[in-house]
Amino acid sequence: MRLSFTGTGDVRRARLLSSDEQELSVRYHSRGPTPDSRRVGGSPELSGVSVVQPALPPELYLLRLRMGDRTDRTIPVQVAPGRVTDVEVDLGRL
DSSP states (O other), X not given: OEEEEESOXXXXXXXXXXXXXXXXXXXXXXXXXXXXXXXXXXXXXXXXXXXXXXXXXXXXXXXXXXETTSOEEEEEEEOOTTSOOEEEEEGGGO
């Protein structure tokens, strides 16, 4: 799965959860604006592209976004078998 965040908005944090809202044991490999700016961490970067590793089995997941006012927005994400799932989120449209 690839998570791509664009635009600007009042999002403070993003987390990927199972459909029953359990934390996933995944790492996010992020690419920054230059080839030398790479990062691996426990949360995706809120700008650019983050690749989720290891690959997730096909099922429904929840992308939970924590807003600046401490409310959460949740986006369902369906991973299909045998395909890369690209999730694009425009933070300015939330």
